Amino acid sequence: xxxxxxxxxxxxxxMELHKSLGPGLLESSYEAALKYDLxxxxxxxxxxxxxxxxxxxxxxxxxYRLDLIVENKLILxxxxxxxxxxxxxAQLLTYLKLSDxxxxxxxxxxxxxxxxxxxRIVNNL
Numbered sequence: 001x002x003x004x005x006x007x008x009x010x011x012x013x014x015m016e017l018h019k020s021l022g023p024g025l026l027e028s029s030y031e032a033a034l035k036y037d038l039x040x041x042x043x044x045x046x047x048x049x050x051x052x053x054x055x056x057x058x059x060x061x062x063x064y065r066l067d068l069i070v071e072n073k074l075i076l077x078x079x080x081x082x083x084x085x086x087x088x089x090a091q092l093l094t095y096l097k098l099s100d101x102x103x104x105x106x107x108x109x110x111x112x113x114x115x116x117x118x119x120r121i122v123n124n125l
Contacts, residue, residue, distance in 0.1 A: 094125035
């Protein structure tokens with residue numbers, strides 16, 4: 001499955017989840033529920049994956065964690081905030097660059113309509 005096909009499937013599952021639960025829960029709740037739904041759909045999902053940070057050839061243990069990785073291709077950054085800030089978009093783009101991945105979804109579940117909280121971030125490698 002390509003990154004675009006995965007993102008289409010993930011967005012569908014995220015919308016089902018949001019329709020069921022609505023806004024207002026903690027990020028960790030949406031993250032766990034989305035992982036469950038994606039796995040039930042037959043996708044391989046990793047949660048809270050440690051992100052190595054290498055600076056000048058030294059591996060630094062600074063505790064970066066990716067919320068979800070789907071099929072080792074698509075990074076999902078889950079939020080539940082009143083408003084996203086530019087730093088949230090930059091964070092996901094940086095994660096994409098550090099992990100050498102092409103596509104990520106920044107999903108803010110704290111919105112009335114989830115379509116307004118889904119953002120595709122592309123790493124132009």
